[in-house]
Structures are given as C-alpha cells and as structure tokens.
Amino acid sequence: MTESLWQRCLSQLESRLSERDINMWLRPLQAVATDHGMDLLAPNELVREQVDREYRGVIESILSGIGGNASQVRVSVGGGERSARADAAPAMRGFRSNLDPRYTFQSFVQGKSNQIARAAAEQAALPENAAYNPLLIYGGVGLGKTHLMHGVGNRMLDLNQRAKVVYVRSEHFVNELITAIRHNRMDDFKAFYRSVDALLIDDIQFFAGKDRSQEEFFHTFNALLESNQRIVLTCDRFPKEVEGLEDRLKSRFSWGLSVAVEPPELETRVAILIAKAEQHDVVLPQEVAFFIAKRVRSNVRDLESALHRLTATAKFSGSPITIDFAKQALQDMLAVYDRLVTLENIQRTVAEYFKIRIHDLNAKKRSRSVARPRQIAMALAKELTNHSLPEIGAAFGGRDHTTVLHACRKIKELRESEPRLDEDYNNLARTLTS
Numbered sequence: 066m067t068e069s070l071w072q073r074c075l076s077q078l079e080s081r082l083s084e085r086d087i088n089m090w091l092r093p094l095q096a097v098a099t100d101h102g103m104d105l106l107a108p109n110e111l112v113r114e115q116v117d118r119e120y121r122g123v124i125e126s127i128l129s130g131i132g133g134n135a136s137q138v139r140v141s142v143g144g145g146e147r148s149a150r151a152d153a154a155p156a157m158r159g160f161r162s163n164l165d166p167r168y169t170f171q172s173f174v175q176g177k178s179n180q181i182a183r184a185a186a187e188q189a190a191l192p193e194n195a196a197y198n199p200l201l202i203y204g205g206v207g208l209g210k211t212h213l214m215h216g217v218g219n220r221m222l223d224l225n226q227r228a229k230v231v232y233v234r235s236e237h238f239v240n241e242l243i244t245a246i247r248h249n250r251m252d253d254f255k256a257f258y259r260s261v262d263a264l265l266i267d268d269i270q271f272f273a274g275k276d277r278s279q280e281e282f283f284h285t286f287n288a289l290l291e292s293n294q295r296i297v298l299t300c301d302r303f304p305k306e307v308e309g310l311e312d313r314l315k316s317r318f319s320w321g322l323s324v325a326v327e328p329p330e331l332e333t334r335v336a337i338l339i340a341k342a343e344q345h346d347v348v349l350p351q352e353v354a355f356f357i358a359k360r361v362r363s364n365v366r367d368l369e370s371a372l373h374r375l376t377a378t379a380k381f382s383g384s385p386i387t388i389d390f391a392k393q394a395l396q397d398m399l400a401v402y403d404r405l406v407t408l409e410n411i412q413r414t415v416a417e418y419f420k421i422r423i424h425d426l427n428a429k430k431r432s433r434s435v436a437r438p439r440q441i442a443m444a445l446a447k448e449l450t451n452h453s454l455p456e457i458g459a460a461f462g463g464r465d466h467t468t469v470l471h472a473c474r475k476i477k478e479l480r481e482s483e484p485r486l487d488e489d490y491n492n493l494a495r496t497l498t499s
C-alpha cells in the first residue's frame with residue numbers, strides 16, 4: 066500500500082522535476098509506512114540530505130493531495146533504526162551510486178564537436194589511466210558534459226560493481242559543506258568525500274567566490290589525487306577564465322586533461338535526434354530530423370525539447386511525423402529561433418567579424434577580402450533562415466539566385482579543405498544562434 070502510494074507520488078513528481086533529478090535522488094528511495102505517515106529510506110547521507118532539503122515539502126504536498134494519511138514524511142538513511150549520522154561517512158556503508166543509468170557512452174552520439182572529449186572520458190574510466198586524472202570537461206550549456214561525466218562513472222561501475230562513484234553538483238557540495246560546518250560534522254563530510262573511488266563534480270564554476278568551499282575542495286582534491294582516486298569535473302568555460310576561482314585550484318585542474326565539448330554540427334544533431342527518437346521507440350524520418358536540426362542549433366537540450374514536443378503531439382493526435390506536421394507542432398518554438406536569425410543580423414555579424422562594412426557586402430565589389438565574407442554570409446543565410454535563394458540574392462545587392470547557389474557550394478567545398486574558414490563559419494553560426 067505504502068509502496069503503491071509512493072509510486073503514484075513519483076509519477077506526479079515526473080511532471081514537476083527533471084528525469085535526471087528523479088533518477089538521481091528519488092528513485093533510490095524506499096518507502097515504508099510508519100505510525101506518523103511515511104518513512105523514505107535513502108541509500109546514503111548524500112541522498113538523504115538532498116531529499117530532505119529539496120524535495121520533502123513537495124512530496125508531502127503530493128501525498129496529502131492523493132489521499133492516505135501518509136502526508137507526514139521523514140527521510141532517513143538505510144534501515145531506519147540506525148541514525149543518519151552513524152551511517153553517513155564511515156566508508157559509506159551500503160552506498161549505492163547516484164549516477165543516472167541512462168547517461169552512458171553507448172547512448173552518447175559522437176561527432177566532430179565532442180569526439181575528443183568522449184575519447185578522453187572513455188580513457189578516464191580505465192583504472193590504469195592516471196594521466197587523465199583529473200579529467201575536466203568544459204563547454205557551453207546543454208552540450209553533454211554531464212552526460213559524459215556520468216558515462217565515466219557508469220563505465221567504472223561496469224568494470225567494478227563495487228566501485229564507489231559519487232556524482233555531485235558543485236552547488237550541492239557547497240550546501241553540504243555549510244550544513245556540515247553548522248552541525249559540527251566536518252569529519253563526516255571529509256571522510257565521506259575522501260572514501261570514494263571516483264568523485265564527479267559538475268559545474269565547478271559555481272565554486273567561484275566561495276572561498277571556504279574552494280579550500281575544502283582543494284584538500285579533498287589533493288587527498289583523492291594522492292591515492293589515485295578518480296576525479297572528473299565539468300565547467301561551463303575553460304577554468305582559467307572563471308573569475309573568483311583560486312589560482313591554486315586552476316593550476317591543479319591542469320595537472321590532468323582538459324577537453325572541450327563544442328556545439329554539435331548539423332550531421333551530429335541529426336544523428337542525436339534519430340538516436341533519441343529510437344530510444345523512445347519513435348521512428349523519426351530523416352528529412353524531419355534534418356528539418357529540426359537545421360533550425361535548432363543552440364544545444365542538445367533544446368533539440369531534445371523539440372523532439373519531445375514533436376513526439377508528444379504526434380502521439381496525442383495520432384498523426385504521422387512529417388515535415389508539415391513538425392512545422393505545425395513546433396511552430397512557436399521555431400519562431401523563436403527564426404526571429405533570432407534575420408538577413409540583416411547575418412550581414413551585420415559577418416561584417417563585424419571580418420571588419421568590413423555592411424555596404425561592401427551588398428556592393429558590386431569583387432575583391433577577395435569582400436567576396437569571401439559575402440559568400441560566407443550567403444551560405445549562412447541559406448542555412449540559418451527560411452529565405453529562398455532569390456530572396457537572399459535580393460538582400461545582397463540584388464544578386465541572382467544562381468550567385469547564391471554558387472556561394473553555398475563554394476563555401477561547402479572550402480569548409481572541407483580549409484580548416485580556418487570552417488572555423489570562421491562555425492564561429493559565426495554560433496554567434497548568430499546562441
């Protein structure tokens with residue numbers, strides 16, 4: 066009875082919280098009926114504290130909404146009779162990993178933008194690879210840093226089921242530290258973090274300006290490295306650029322390997338969409354995947370939401386997934402992306418990037434210093450907007466549509482043979498769409 070009540074509560078939570086948080090913090094809990102209501106048993110102190118602080122209130126309100134008298138909730142560790150404190154640190158008795166099982170290397174789609182990061186992450190999961198310790202993965206939002214980080218942890222668990230792999234967001238680490246200081250439990254805190262086989266810390270930019278946390282993290286970090294335990298970190302930019310992060314930490318980070326994840330290119334975005342659709346047993350025609358991937362360029366999380374919206378609408382309406390259907394179902398979402406990229410915007414951005422005048426892009430000038438940026442701007446216009454070739458030609462000083470077509474082909478060819486030009490193109494596309 067209690068278990069089914071808990072399951073109902075979990076399914077309601079699914080609409081309020083991310084799947085990642087549910088898998089990480091709430092699914093590992095076990096529900097037990099008590100006189101006062103419900104006890105939720107957490108596998109370790111880390112989970113207990115997070116659930117108690119972040120989720121207990123919402124759980125109680127859902128439980129009181131779905132009836133039963135289990136609306137009063139207590140969160141404790143393990144079998145209930147032991148106190149949380151007794152179970153907290155000492156070698157993490159009964160520790161179960163809090164990794165998201167869906168984030169594996171198998172479910173990670175590889176492309177030019179992330180192949181180095183992925184290869185490094187796979188290496189970092191191997192016990193003998195001390196050279197990759199710490200591994201730091203950095204890059205913009207929603208590009209798969211957390212996914213790769215869990216990939217390392219999940220691979221370590223595949224290789225050794227008894228490995229103690231702890232994933233924690235920096236924010237959580239800071240909160241836990243504050244609680245430990247307040248309740249005079251620093252020894253537990255230290256013992257917990259120093260007894261792991263691998264520590265995965267997400268979004269370390271959050272440590273910026275938090276001196277005590279950095280200090281504690283620094284010591285934990287050293288202790289783990291000295292005994293060859295694994296450390297994987299993520300950051301939203303290259304750590305040297307994070308203001309408010311101590312130099313000694315920045316220098317420690319560079320002892321191992323730092324790898325970047327970039328926004329995925331078109332073909333990878335298509336592959337990701339098709340793979341994600343398959344994971345949900347949905348057949349996504351390739352032309353529809355291209356249609357979405359061409360418009361949604363920002364990051365993988367946005368791609369996922371577009372796909373989610375599309376498949377949910379298709380299921381609901383029973384319609385087949387075609388380009389027309391996608392246009393309809395994603396109308397509002399795509400309008401936002403379209404609004405961002407206008408022909409004027411492209412011309413302004415390209416002109417600024419190459420330090421030429423917008424006027425030159427539209428003039429008859431044929432000198433190479435202007436002709437190449439003009440061709441790049443036309444190719445970007447074709448890729449990023451819905452304008453037809455004649456419309457693009459008209460916007461660039463009344464040129465013919467065949468000139469635009471030629472520009473697109475030329476740039477495609479040059480991007481393959483000239484890495485510098487490819488980089489310019491990608492930089493511009495990113496600036497225009499982020």
Ligand SMILES: Nc1ncnc2c1ncn2[C@@H]1O[C@H](COP(=O)(O)OP(=O)(O)OP(=O)(O)O)[C@@H](O)[C@H]1O
Pocket residue numbers: 168172173174175179204205206207208209210211212213301337365366369
């Ligand atoms: N190459 C990829 N293949 C498959 N899924 C991916 C890939 N890259 C990202 N994703 C998915 O995109 C979503 C966002 O990724 P993730 O949370 O790892 O991003 P992040 O870089 O950590 O972002 P943030 O900095 O905002 O935390 C996840 O659901 C993840 O599975």
